Amino acid sequence: MVDPTVTAGNGTESAKNHFTKAVEQAKAGAQALAGEYKDKFSQTKDEWTSEAKVKSEEAKEKAGTFAADAKVKAAEYAVEGKAKASQAIVGLSKVIDDNSALIDEKVGAKYGDYARTASKSMQDAAARLDEKSLEDIGEEAREFVRKSPGLAIGIAAATGFVLARLFRGK
Incomplete structure (x- = not known):
């Protein structure tokens, strides 16, 4: 006769082996x-990274193109503004020159001469402005600010005040 505990022990042992193998599998x-x-x-991450790099390069390229276009437009506006400023100075000079005879009559010849001198100075300034490049004007402005920062701030504030009043309409 077979001992039931031995058979049961072999069955338990066999079940443990099967369970261990199943766990390992x-x-x-x-x-x-x-x-x-x-x-x-990893493959998906690499694809996303590559795609992000491409998009980043495209964005950089578009930004560079936009910046170049903006620089060209700004230069065009600056040249146009320089020409208009020169024309305005010449126009004001002509108005002063045209009225110098009236100033002679009303106030005196001495003040008429002052007006003519101012008119001539304005015409000379307009001619110098026309002759200079934007780079030269920019460099002169930077040099002026370096030499006289307080005066530059005062002029900027006064100009801002005048422009604000002009555009506000009062």
Whole structure:
């Protein structure tokens, strides 16, 4: 006769072996699955990174193009503004010159001469403005600010006040 405890012990042992093998197979399967997903994730991450780099380069290129266009437009407006400023100075000079005879009559010849001198100075300033490039004007402005920062701030404030009053309409 067979001892039931020995048979039961062999069955328990066999079940433990099967269970251990099943756990090992499950672990191996889980590791294989994790490796597969890790590879897929890595590949997807690489694709997203590549795509992001391409988009970034496109954005940089568009920004560079926009900046270049803006620089060209700003230069065009600056040249146009310089020409208009010169024309305005010449126009004001002509008005003063045209009225110098009236100033002679009303106030005196001495003040008429002052007006003519001012008119001539304004015409000379307009001619110098026309002759200079924007770079030269910019450099002179920077040099002026370096030499007299307080005066530059005062002129900027006064100009801002006059422009504000002019555009506000009062």
